[in-house]
Amino acid sequence: MLSMARPHLPGVALCLVLILVAMAIQLSLPLGVQAIFDRVLSSGDKRQVHIVAGGLLLFFVVRSLLSFWGQFLLQRIGDTIVVDLRKQLFRHYHDLGLLYHHKQNVGDLLSRLGSDVAALRNAVSNLLVAFLTNFFQLAGATVIMMLMNWKLGLMVLAVSPLVSVLTRVCAPVFRRLSATIQDRLASSTTIAQESLAGIEITKTFGREAYESGRYGDSMTRFLESAIRARRIDAAFNATIAFLTSFSTIAIFWYGGIEVADGGLSAGTLVAFLLYSQNVTQGIAGIAQHYSSFSAAAGATRRVFEILDTPVEVRDAEDAIPFEGPGAAIRFDDVGFQYRSGVRVLQDISFDVGAGQTVALVGASGAGKSTLVKLISRLFDPTEGSIRLNGRDLRDYSLQSVRNAVAVVSQDVFLFGSSIMENIRYGRLDASDAEVEAAARAANAHEFIERLSDGYMTQVGERGVQLSGGQRQRISIARALLRNAPILILDEATSAIDGRSEALIQDAIDRMRSSRTTFMIAHRHETLRNADRILVLSGGRIIGSPDYQQLIGEDDGGGRRWLKEA
Template sequence: MAPRAMNESAHPNASAEGGVQLGRIVALSRPHVRGILYCLALIMAATAIQLLMPMGIQQLFDRALVGREIGTIHLLALGLLGILIVRSLLSYAGQFRLQAIGDIIIADLRARLFEHLHTLGLDYHHRQRIGDLLSRLSNDVGSVRHIVANLPVFVAINCFQCIGATAVMLSMNWRLGLVVLTMAPMATVLSRIYGPIFERLSTRIQDELARSTTIAQESLSGIEVVSTYARAPYEAQRYRGGVQRYLEVVLTMRRTDALYSALTVFVTTFATIVVFWYGGLQVVAGALSAGSLVAFLLYSLNITQSVASLSQHYSALKQAAGASRRVFELLDVRPDINDRPGAVALACERATVRFVGVGFAYRPDAPVLTDIHLEARPGETVALVGHSGAGKSTLVKLIPRLYEVGAGAIEIDGRDIREYTVESLRQAISVVSQDVFLFGASVRDNIRYGRLDASDEEVEAAARAANAHEFIVRMSAGYDTQVGERGLQLSGGQRQRLSIARALLKDAPILLLDEATSAIDNESEALIQSAIDRLKARRTTFVIAHRLATVRNAHQILVMAGGRIVQRPGYEEFIARSAGQAPQAQHPGAVYLAGEAGANAEPAFVERGA
């Protein structure tokens, strides 16, 4: 699958697309609709009470102040204070609960996005940059929160306040009410003009932020290479350039937002001035009392402030919609590898693996594997040898469906692996690779990753079988020692033994080995090789072989070149031909190099650099 480009920032149909994004965000709130409606009811009740304030002030002016009724002044003031307290309590209860619901929705969206990323195939992840994905997971999802948590509050308050104040004003003096209402469309026009601009700029901001995050992530992940090549100034300049591009777009957004806010305030304040002017004439003419004019001004301010607030939140809405587009673009990427309808769980203690005419290509015009036929029975080890790029690693990655077979089929116990659920298939496979990945957690947690419900005793037993227990107990905190990011505080041999312990603990019937002893010292090699021998017992094993020691124990030796199996020599034939071609062939450090694919393909050994 070729997903849509994820960094595009210009969308000709931004308004329509923004509406679609808003609808999808609103859909996230459906499970919480009752709670949201309850919160909005509290908030609107608080707003309704707020609308009583100008009426109380009108009474204060027309009755208490004019008539000099001191007792009435005290009562009105206490009444207004009571109204304020009730309004504040209702507003607090409604807004707090609504904000909490918003946080719950966003946390769920972030977790859902994270889970979705793990359903996408390796080919997708190899095309993406981790920094961009992390930016979408953190920054972009966080931007969506405004729509979920804040927008309902402000829309409810401002709309209800606008409608309520308008109704009261029209009942008090319909002419003056109409003067106020004629100003509202001006703010709406501004919103229509600036909305698409905010959305485009918001998307650009998130894109630039993702790019700078990617630069930082790559640089820090490769800190050893950066330091070795003395490229710290170059990396700092590269990151500073990314931050500067981000800053330029942010400043453009700030400038646009400030101009929009200034215009909105001008329109709303102008409306207040017009009310004061026309209302003053009404008071002078005796058609309106002074208290009514004050109440009218307060209601007018309610309306103009509500319109201004709605306009500003419309701006924020468009900015959040721009960020949400990047979130939903990612959620819309469909995984290439899914469970088929009717897929069954794979449950077996031993497994026969068969390749039947398997072909595979990353791109249609560049086949990587062609017409692969082989069968591996329980307890057998299949050694794959050949040049780098011959297709060995790709072949073993097809077994757990990290990539999907292009032609033919891979069968386990006589059934196409695509008929099994992906999770159960992968649960039946253990992998030990050259490039060991350890999490920045304890030794115990890294081993237990093989089987999460394993007891401490089982973890220790797996470590003993992997010849890892001795070095673990010598560490500062034993099994609770933190290994650091990617386990870089450990030696290569130690990391390999933890990886083998993890695979032993998983106890899967199929084992995939990317030669685990190709880049370590002889002492570590002996310990790891004995651990691997224990690991392979009773399992169906595929091993990418770089050393004769691995080939010596194999039941089948498959020589690969150009994505094909070009030879299937027995061990004696393999050694005899190798010995005839290179005097040092039987040295434990020899590396097998397959010739070019074809009828005349001949194997050759060269000794690994000593």
């Protein structure tokens, strides 16, 4: 967090000066009270009382203005740092590869972005101001007391070692409990996110009570940890309050004896009591803020363990942009395995000329989807290389490679916004006319025009307001608008009714023109126009039959390809 504050150091320094001056004025009050008791009241001059009281009032008007400005600036800097942290964390989420996201719960990631960063915001923006104020209050009052009467000063400071020991004992407990609280809150958020995302299946199986029970149990576990933390925090604060009160009583006792013996003036004793309150409040405040900072350490760990996670797929230092125009692709002995050691692809080698269509055939789990994800560098091969127009794919900048790929998949994802915005996601600078042209080419314009709000119709989360065929055509329009030289069709027409399939297939045929296309399909009809068919089984290419051989029309034994796959 300190490294993120480095650009704001001049502003932080100004804030510290303002708060320091304000606290210096605050510390002048006991001296003014001492003067009233020892000199003004003894002289009986009411005019001097008015002058001293008016001077103190003016001082505190200035102190309030300085304190306001210093605290406001410091809180603004703290909020800016936390916003920067939130943006950095969100960007890092998107930089991390699919391998990372496949192992994470969305609810947990949202919890770190939300409640964990909010806890840091409180620590940076609120606690820091209070901590600095209490620190300056403690330091200034201690120096003045020691100059006035070192014996009484030591009596006030005698509680400091006890407070320090108590704080050091309790701080690790606060950190552990805070981490547990944040983890359990994240678990509850995950359950809520999954349950609401799958509300249809929940209702279909009548599991409303079950899901409510799951969430209730998770919140009960969260409450148990929170109550334990509050109990320890309350005991800690009560002990600190007792220790600081004890020191104040000791000063009153010893100082009262000194005043009675004539060794100390009444004004000095009153000033000392006021300074002792500054010291004890400072000690108590710092101890309380230390416990709060320790509690925020749990949230800090959860946030920064994400930021410390290395990005697996990244640009090379000398990466160049891919500019096309065509896209010839070559796989050279490509293999891929997850970090767990599970091998998904091995010994994959083939060529695809620019503008050609390759169909990938094989049973579920054969490696087809993983293979096409390597093309857009969602993963990088662990063996071999993929060459795009003669250069290793990793030589190109990541953004330019992904700009060169358009994907239409079976599981269409639409954002919960308008149809216009979902299509424009393919190319953010596209005009309304270009969006409409893409929709017409995807055979989507007619049904869009029949909707109540046309292109501005809100589709709902994941497009639930639309049918499967409608969502698929919007996905095709999005890919058409992208106008990328590489097209990936991952089961784009499966689970679609006959009429929708005809419209979608017509749009796909139009889209494939002049593009290098990778097509994953099980239906024979969609394979008919492929320039090449690759059959995958167990992560390997086991054959490359033509269409007639694949369906067994020419030799009566061609179906062995599908059987082996």
